[in-house]
Amino acid sequence: MSWLCPLCHSPLLQVTNSYRCINGHQFDVAKEGYLNLLPVQHKRSKEPGDNGEMIQARRAFLDAGHYQPLRDTISQVLASLSVQTLLDIGCGEGYYTGTFGEIARESYGLDVSKIAIRYAAKRYRNAHFCVASSQRLPFADNSMDAIVRIFAPCNATELARVVKPGGVVITATPGPRHLLQFKELIYSHAELHHEELEDMPHFELKQTLQPAWTMELTGNQAATLLQMTPFAWRARQEVWQQLEQSALFVCETDFVVRVWEKRAEPITERQAVK
Numbered sequence: 001m002s003w004l005c006p007l008c009h010s011p012l013l014q015v016t017n018s019y020r021c022i023n024g025h026q027f028d029v030a031k032e033g034y035l036n037l038l039p040v041q042h043k044r045s046k047e048p049g050d051n052g053e054m055i056q057a058r059r060a061f062l063d064a065g066h067y068q069p070l071r072d073t074i075s076q077v078l079a080s081l082s083v084q085t086l087l088d089i090g091c092g093e094g095y096y097t098g099t100f101g102e103i104a105r106e107s108y109g110l111d112v113s114k115i116a117i118r119y120a121a122k123r124y125r126n127a128h129f130c131v132a133s134s135q136r137l138p139f140a141d142n143s144m145d146a147i148v149r150i151f152a153p154c155n156a157t158e159l160a161r162v163v164k165p166g167g168v169v170i171t172a173t174p175g176p177r178h179l180l181q182f183k184e185l186i187y188s189h190a191e192l193h194h195e196e197l198e199d200m201p202h203f204e205l206k207q208t209l210q211p212a213w214t215m216e217l218t219g220n221q222a223a224t225l226l227q228m229t230p231f232a233w234r235a236r237q238e239v240w241q242q243l244e245q246s247a248l249f250v251c252e253t254d255f256v257v258r259v260w261e262k263r264a265e266p267i268t269e270r271q272a273v274k
């Protein structure tokens with residue numbers, strides 16, 4: 001275990017059912033087995049991250065296997081590398097982390113949403129979970145062989161600090177045609193999605209994969225998926241009704257998976273986040 005105290009950045013050591021640093025900060029292990037390393041002074045709202053309804057919707061959708069090809073693509077990349085320690089940031093309810101736990105020797109999942117981590121820790125016993133922000137990773141410098149980031153925010157400086165030299169960051173982001181059919185329902189001119197290549201100082205882009213497939217969804221499944229997307233708040237009432245009444249909704253996925261390798265130069269800086 002390589003947890004760091006979120007308050008003073010000293011290593012945390014397990015003492016029965018809690019973790020403590022040399023400065024006396026203490027964090028109890030929850031009954032589901034996760035650690036809450038998000039001190040109240042680092043919270044930006046009372047319940048940050050995805051709420052219970054969003055987490056339940058995501059779990060139902062992912063459990064139905066609709067995004068399994070994405071999970072398989074990333075798992076294949078990880079299996080081709082020698083990954084001992086892995087961190088999934090913004091892991092949500094743990095669908096991907098649970099599978100990565102079968103590939104890496106030690107897997108960690110981190111999310112700012114406590115309810116998401118509770119769901120993840122309860123179901124996936126092969127990974128360690130914590131409530132924390134990806135802006136301040138509670139892990140030692142150069143401690144992870146791989147960090148995975150699937151549709152989740154990150155702090156590039158923190159990624160560079162925590163990944164070992166020669167280790168990787170794997171990102172999954174939307175490609176141009178991702179969920180285009182939702183946009184066609186919502187906007188009069190549906191445009192292809194264009195995303196700038198992220199700025200990843202200290203890393204070199206090694207591989208780009210573009211898994212894409214077509215999903216055949218029931219109206220209810222489509223409504224659940226729409227709820228998981230940023231388009232949800234733009235959808236008018238008629239759109240939700242139309243989806244719920246349709247027997248079949250055919251929708252494209254289009255993902256971009258990038259593998260970034262950390263260069264060998266040492267990095268120890270920690271970005272101060274207000």
Ligand SMILES: C[S@@+](CC[C@H](N)C(=O)[O-])C[C@H]1O[C@@H](n2cnc3c(N)ncnc32)[C@H](O)[C@@H]1O
Pocket residue numbers: 048049050058089090091092093095110111112113116132133134135149150151152153
């Ligand atoms: C779109 S969801 C993706 C979840 C998961 N990776 C998946 O694909 O199923 C984004 C996740 O990032 C989490 N999140 C948002 N801001 C975060 C932050 N600053 N640090 C860590 N997690 C964050 C949310 O709670 C949510 O679970």
Ligand SMILES: [Zn+2]
Pocket residue numbers: 005006007008009010021022023024025
């Ligand atoms: Zn401390």
